[in-house]
Amino acid sequence: MIRDQKDRGALIICDNRLVTRDYGATFLSSLPPIPRTRDLGVIKTFLAQGEAPSAAEEQIEK
Numbered sequence: 001m002i003r004d005q006k007d008r009g010a011l012i013i014c015d016n017r018l019v020t021r022d023y024g025a026t027f028l029s030s031l032p033p034i035p036r037t038r039d040l041g042v043i044k045t046f047l048a049q050g051e052a053p054s055a056a057e058e059q060i061e062k
Helices: 022-030 038-049
Strands: none
Touching: none
16 A cells, blocks of 8 residues: 555556457556666565665566
8 A cells, every 4th residue: 555655665567468359559658757677676675675776677588
C-alpha cells in the first residue's frame, strides 16, 4: 500500500503473455508511465534504497 511520497512499491507481473500476445501492448499502454525492467537486481535495489538509475531507462523487450 502506497500511503505517501516516501512509500515504495513494485508491480510485478509474472505472465509471459504480456510480451508474447498482441493484447500485452494494450495492457502495458493502459498503465501509468513508470519505469519497467526484467532485471530482478534493479527491483531489489529500488526496494532497498530507492530507484536505481538504470530502472528509469530500461524497458520491457517485446
